Amino acid sequence: MVDDELYREIILEHYHHPRYKGALPDANLTAEGMNPLCGDELTLYLKTDGDRIVEARFDGRGCSISQASASMLTEAIRGLTVDEAKALLERVKAMLTGSPHEPFDEDDDLSALEGVKKYPVRIKCALLAWTTLEEILHK
Amino acid sequence: MMTSLQTQLKYDVEAIRADFPILQRRVNGHPLVYLDNAATSQKPRQVIDALVHYYEFTNANVHRGLHTLAEEATEAYESARAKVARFIGAEPESVVFTRNATEAINLVAYAWGLANLKSGDRIVLTEMEHHSNIVPWQLIARLTGAQLHYVPFTPEGEMDMEALDNALRQEPKLVAIVHVSNVLGTVNPVEEITRKAHAVGAKVLIDGAQAVPHKPVDVTRIGCDFYAFSGHKMLAPTGIGALYARRELLEEMPPFMGGGSMIRRVTHEFSTWADIPTKFEAGTPNIADAIGFGAAVDYLQHVGMEAIRQHEQRLTAEALRLLEAEEDIVVYGPRDPQRRCGLVSFNFKHVHPHDVAQVLDARGIAIRAGHHCCQIIMRRLDVTATARASFYLYNTIEEIHTFVEALDDVRKVFGKYGG
């Protein structure tokens, strides 16, 4: 059967029950991401107060990996400062691309994304939400 | 072996499979079930041997040397052209070797389009086109001021002929249309469309990338002006394709690229061109792969294109029958297997096609998931991607069953629809 390294339960759980899905009407920062390989689209909405991210939501269509990753992102960056979010983003990117990074705790949902790195084609799916975040934060 | 195939009344798929070394492979512990033929086909031993033989025995540049190898290489290259031409009912002079269908279409866009289109001229495309028959025309439209007009397809996935008639009333200069859709599988009535387009004075380009590999095609009977296709989808190596163009058009068109081989006489100021088709083959061509293309056409011809078409139709009918019976699956394109070629695009109602392809890969089954270079079709179907199983002469009914049964793994991982 299929490798459950990739489809870890926590990924499927986020996919079936995305945490913060749907537009955020009073967002002050938004960006659209697209995976040109597969056409998947994602919009990320942030609301900030000073340099703190107080709300984060996403919308769009995509595979389980891209949707779960976006759901985890919205959950993880709420309450972070912009700098903290940037640091987290770098850590996730490093994990997905197999570069040195501070590992995530096993009980941190984000650690479940590590299984994706064995599937080069799917890394882009997992990265979509994070590169969209990067676009917002570096704007 | 190949002659015996011809004389056998029954289609001997096992004998065909034995010619394709890659079909012996196992993937993730399972025998490979290769259902991504619309992306590229596998290659028989005969084609691989033709490449090896060329490099081990004949290799030399063509049209340039007076020595034995150069003559043999030129002979082999030109004989491959003659085979490919005959395969589609054309004269060798009308067939230009290109890298693929995409380059063939770009050749027409730049050589014919730039010389013949001007501001306000209309180019009729369809919403069924592959990006390779859209983007070159967008580029040419930008350069010339010509306008693009898209003919839609019906909810059944067939060309909207009424919309086409309306588009033709505006007297376009060019109608560029796909013969067989790589997403919907639809076989378009290209003869009728060509006749109608010619009646209003339009030239007709047909993208045959998914047609020539799977059914008998006769460009003379179709009557089109240009016809583009790729070798790699029809058992040939990658990097070789062909453009058929009517002789008079090739003669009057300016060259596409300049360089060696395509000239007659070069002076400081300007040059004159070689005869067609060499005029359109600047530089050292892809000799080995062209020869492989010839071997591929030989192979297809020995099996017989009509036999291949019928075999694929059996596979397609079975796949359609099984997929349409599934409550949680949507199938795209015409319902009637007679109206399509050997591929089926589908989606689970609740699972993204990437995930479907990934789960099947764990079973050694290769299908494609994505937009298939047809984002306009995706938008019309209101999806971002589809899964697609595409068949060829070496696929079996058992493989179709393995594929459909493996879809149960998708339900195991992602749950049942509505449940």
Ligand SMILES: Cc1ncc(COP(=O)(O)O)c(C=O)c1O
């Ligand atoms: C209908 C259609 N047209 C054109 C192409 C382009 O073929 P190639 O990439 O070989 O140029 C393809 C292949 O993907 C196709 O399916």
